[in-house]
Ligand SMILES: Nc1ncnc2c1ncn2[C@@H]1O[C@H](COP(=O)(O)OP(=O)(O)O)[C@@H](O)[C@H]1O
């Protein structure tokens with residue numbers, strides 16, 4: 001059993017060729033509440049991974065959910081995290097990739113799936129396909145506010161991780177998003193207004 005990641009919420013292992021994401025106990029929580037939270041989040045993440053896949057977004061296949069162990073067993077996605085890949089791409093490749101990623105985000109939102117942590121750390125390029133992982137902060141929510149917030153998380157993450165290429169990336173992303181989801185115009189408008197609201201509040 002090989003540890004692939006240790007996060008704030010979960011440990012990930014590679015075990016017999018599949019990934020086990022196990023939500024770890026938080027000592028600061030009341031044990032009964034900790035149980036319920038970890039169970040709920042485990043089930044919710046498994047459900048969202050499957051829903052996203054059905055919406056046309058490549059995600060790991062959920063093989064098992066263990067409510068005792070608070071773990072999801074899923075297929076291992078062999079590839080490179082987009083976060084690292086971005087640095088090696090030229091302008092055309094970057095545009096093509098993020099137009100595609102925008103269309104994947106649009107497929108999620110069209111099905112009212114909120115990812116919750118859309119960043120290039122949660123995307124893996126595998127055999128020419130982009131996979132979305134880590135739906136631990138996701139939910140099903142049809143509101144403009146939830147979708148707008150989802151996009152704002154992405155835009156802010158791009159701003160901080162890929163500063164030099166921010167405008168190229170976001171331009172491509174939103175064009176792909178709109179092509180796949182024309183009603184998404186309202187989501188983008190909402191994202192901008194959430195951002196203005198945030199600035200206004202934090203300026204006081
Ligand atoms: N199905 C998978 N296939 C390959 N690598 C994975 C898979 N799921 C997670 N990982 C790796 O483990 C890391 C952490 O998993 P993630 O679900 O993002 O948890 P966290 O909530 O801790 O960010 C990811 O960034 C990725 O490198």
Ligand SMILES: [Mg+2]
Pocket residue numbers: 121122134
């Ligand atoms: Mg993650």
